[in-house]
Amino acid sequence: MQPWYLIENEEDYRKATRRYEEVRVAEKGSMERKEMQLLAFLINQYEEQQWEMPDVDPVGLIKIRMEEFGYKATDLAKEYGDKGTVSKVLNYKQALSLTMIRKFSKLLRIPAEALTKEYALQ
Known part of the structure; x- marks a missing residue:
């Protein structure tokens, strides 16, 4: 498992989302599942900082x-x-x-x- 840190730029974001897609169906209790959960948190945090949701329906x-x-x-x-x-x-x-x-x-x-x-x- 690669060490993950706060996502600070688009390159980090792309790497994190790519890896998330690879491990998103990992078995419960596995290290990949823990990595997936961490990546979901880091990706969500980055997205909230970067993107303001447009005022549309x-x-x-x-x-x-x-x-x-x-x-x-x-x-x-x-x-x-x-x-x-x-x-x-x-x-x-x-x-x-x-x-x-x-x-x-x-x-x-x-x-x-x-x-x-x-x-x-x-």
Whole structure:
């Protein structure tokens, strides 16, 4: 396990997120699991310092993060499991479900609270 320190720049951030993706499914109690937990904490701390959440509705925020990570609606559908529902949400035809909030918060690294704001459907 590589020693980790506070994330201070984009290079450190990229290394940490890359390693997090490698160990995020580690077995409970393993050293990799402990490393994953530490990385999650360090990444979250860095993101909170670097990025101020824009004042947009939850769907707009999801779209912004999708663009930043290079994700498409199909990537969200793979995470959630239902392409039709994801499409409806992204087109303001259906509200986010609690399950979607949990999954998209983790996938897109958006605080769940930011996805629970009320917004208008079309």
